[in-house]
Amino acid sequence: MKNKWLLLSLTILGVTAASCNKDFLQRDPQTEISPDAFFNTPADLNTYVNGFYDSQLSSPYDDANSDNISSYTGSEMDKLVHNGITPNTIGGWDDWDQLRRVNFMLDNVYKTKGDAAEIAHYTGVARYFRAKFYFAKIATYSDVPWYGHALSDVDSSMYKGRDPRAMVADSVLDDLQYAVDHLKEKDGNGTRVNKYAALTLMSRFCLFEGTFRKYHSELNLQSSANKFLEKAAWAAEQVMNSGKFNIYTSANGAAAYRALFVSTTLDGNSEIIQWRDYQASLGIGNNTHTVLGWVWSLSQSLVNTYLMKDGTPFTNIAGYDKIDFLGTFNNRDPRLAETVAYPGFSINMDNVSYVAKPNLGGYDQLKFYPRDPALRKGWDLNYTALPIYRLGEVLLNYAEAKAELGTITSTDITNTINKLRARVNMPLMDMAAANATIDPVLAAEYTNVIGANKGLILEIRRERRVELACEGLRANDVNRWKAGNLLKEAPKGMYVRAIGAMDMTGDNIPDIAILPSPTDTSSIANIPWDKKKNMARYYLTDNFYLENGTSGHIMFVADRAGRNFIEPQFYYRPIPKDQTTLNDNLKQIFGW
Template sequence: MKKIKLYICFGLVTAAAVSCKKNFLDRFPKTEVTKEVFFNSPQDLETYTNGLYGQLGPSYDDIQSDNTSNYQASIYVDNLVRGTITPVTVGGWNDWDRLRRINFMLENSGKAQGDGAAIRHFVGIGKFFRALFYFNKLRDYSDVPWYGKTLSNDDPDLYKGRDTRALIADSILADLNYAAAHIKPDEGNRTRVSKWVALTLLSRFGLYEGTYRKYHPELNLSADHKRFLERSVWASEQIMGSNRFAIHNTGKIGEDYRALFCSATLSGVKEVIMWEDNQQTLGASNNTHTVLGYLWALSNSLAETYLMKDGTPFTAQPGYATKTLLEVLKDRDPRMNETFASPGFSPNLDGKPYITKPTIGGYDQVKFYPRLPSQRQGWDANYTALPIFRYAEVLLNLAEAKAELGTITLADLNNTVNLLRDRVEMPAMTLAPAADPVLAAQYPGVASGLLLELRRERRVELACEGFRYADLMRWKAGARLQDVQGGMYVPALGAMDVTGDGNPDIAILASPNDESPIAGLPEDVKKNLTKFHLKDAAGKDNNFFLSEGTKGRILFTVDRDQPRTFTEPKFYYKPVPQQQTVLNPALKQIFGW
């Protein structure tokens, strides 16, 4: 994806820093921005902050969470729960150059002459990006060094240890408060950081830190969690009270939700607070076609979370655990069939239905998939607009924060969650729903039926948008990452209809050597089947199996052979790579790492 970038050398605490300690913190390419010739006007500040936008972008998957059944590549969470993450093997930590770019601009912004409001606007954007940088660091490591300035090679803070989470969180809060107060409210067609974007990040951060402190006693910060929730509520209410945003609802059930994730443009869509404009003429694109049948599918756990159309839990249906793909997707919350590939879905709009892939679970993701073939030009050459911040999250943040504070009212629900449900004609949420025993088992210690239903709603509405992992972490629900995430249920070996046309499309067989389950089918039917095997011709296991041998839930051999374990509280925090702690002995590991 094409991004405007200003490269300024930072190199803080990298493996290569051992050989370039001197001057590596203040070395600038002579062809790049320097304080001697720049930062003289609001226009200079604007040009510089344009180079920060590469740090902000959309998400279109939940592969690091229990929303995914199987991901056929190496990722941090998968390695973590299988015990292969250590300070020696872990990556990360080496992106501090981003912070130096931000601090360099903030330090020198005082040189600028001209419109004071414009100068404060761009300083606010700089502080927004610093808050975003440290929010990500806080989520990963909790305590990290706080750097509010650029550092010279002889600065005593260069190799300091971690600052406390309390200091980091308060510093993020201060930056976001400034950003929300000084960034201008309007930025063209909402592809740039605005006041409302800053308030949305404040809404998100306040909810995250408030609930994280509440549910994580190991931090010893639970007594100081409410002010963050209250700030989340305040920021959300500022956005809601502006009357600039609304849930996209034209009365087209399902289609209105879909349009947020696969349209050519989101300009003028009032639900979108900020979006990424991907156009071939701009040299900007995405890779969203990979969500469908490439390396992952969605989990049975996510599939079971969606309510029935009448508002009752799917898990309250008789025999829910043995329903087939077609049965699972029938009569559900319409958002499910805009997230999961529904029977008969035709990727090329040519009437040829998509054939699901049992090898990755069978519940293939369609949310964010470019629906028009013209939007899919190749690898990293998809041209759909993608939301970065949307109003639906703000509404969910407010509802959850108020519920956690014990101040939520029916009017709050009607102005938030029930607007989302109304879009897809789902029954309204009430203030005192009965506690769903399935949800209660997923979130031990949460007795409130309302909080459980708000967590359901958040998981459903924001599925595949990159929120789920952080939500599990802040709720202290990391144990869900050790759950085996299965795929669809298979009633027996043999042929199955997965497109809903009454004809078999796939066959799941024990091996290529045994086609007895489909022996009685007509030849023209057999030749059109896509076949999947539990073992190869030599008898070696393939990557998936059925939970009951010749029938059952699709499970994965990696989960059987390398069981998942989530160690608390250790796994809520990433280890710092060992090479960094060798370089900086003051940088200690935390919580057992």
């Protein structure tokens, strides 16, 4: 009965937070949960932290708000680069109730009696979630108020201003270190927070903070960048050396990579550190079917990043920027065809090929799309397990941190990047060769990378973009590297040789036609009716155009007037105006 009462109270708390977000920091927690009636045993703590998982633990399956997307009208990044974000128009800043729930437990855990290790474990879970909450806040706003306890309506700090980023980041690191020191190595089947999940989050956060400080001079924190990079490498190394995880290779080649994102369960997968379980029997589903041709496609920039099968850059090919959709997939890194819907892909695993949509760019996302039709039942009714943390990211975090520190060795490359490449039978990276022959395309994308390891850092960034595509990390990567130039550039879709009919599946039968307008069909007039009757038609009046008029890459009308990226302002987001009005101690930063 106690547990049912708690869950009801949490539900009420969530409703009140949604309906009134201006006083969420001051509402007395005792109106929802009486600490005298709860927090008495480790079992109470376990029940309480259950509420953190659904509200605060996500498993992303897209790269919205980054340069990996070609067209995603209405996304925050789309609004930002078209000058559509101001303090008056932006949302956010209304999720502090999540922090309050965590702090309420931490304020009352001293009442708990029982096994000290169990109590410390659940305290570690709470501090993990507080660290995760503040990581997101730092990444969005930089300086933010730090609240280490649940506020009451008489707390004088309720309306304080921002605390310095350095102080908040150190507090996040303290929380993560506590979690690492006290969490169990495994709790259940891998869906719960554990020691290695905390280490992975530590490596992710410290790599973010270390590189952000290194490349963002406006913070004046460059001198402390290495502290975080060293901690990122340390945390990653603890996971790597634990002996508990290995790059998953049980399937053959690309199929092993695919299995990380479309399996019914990830329990027992050697690469998975933490995952989310979606099953009909649990009444929990996901929306992964929406990745394929729903409201976005992937960008030509991302597609160009994948190497050729022989390990050479795609962009080394003469005329690479005029290779059409069918040619794009020839002899490429196998991960490309696991990420982008390739010619001949069938959504129902039959002889009917999927046809990509040029009005979104043509490179429709395949990664995370449930391959088995039986797992796709509708909105929030897809039943594939999703990774939260996996060893692949840990290896990339380690390699990048060591490269930025200047302490990376060939052995490090063998133990990280080359394990990922070996899984999909790609040629291994050679550290000396990477530094000796720098890819000019990568160098033009990341102009602020300098030093003896420049070529290696660029190639690690390539590998990271390819391996982790669509896993929700790209936007933060671009921001921490201070690569806003990539967001200012208008994104492109696939290359179109000429207006008219196109074969998109590789069977020599035209599947689509790109036409100037519904009334101008002259380019397909000579195609027999039996071949064009089922051909989907798209018009250059449908919010896209071709860069050269009648040929070229697909471009988007929204970008005709250009895109804007103001540095350093656009690496951060403004606090909504209603919040700074409510609390006049909250000040905007970096031009907002």
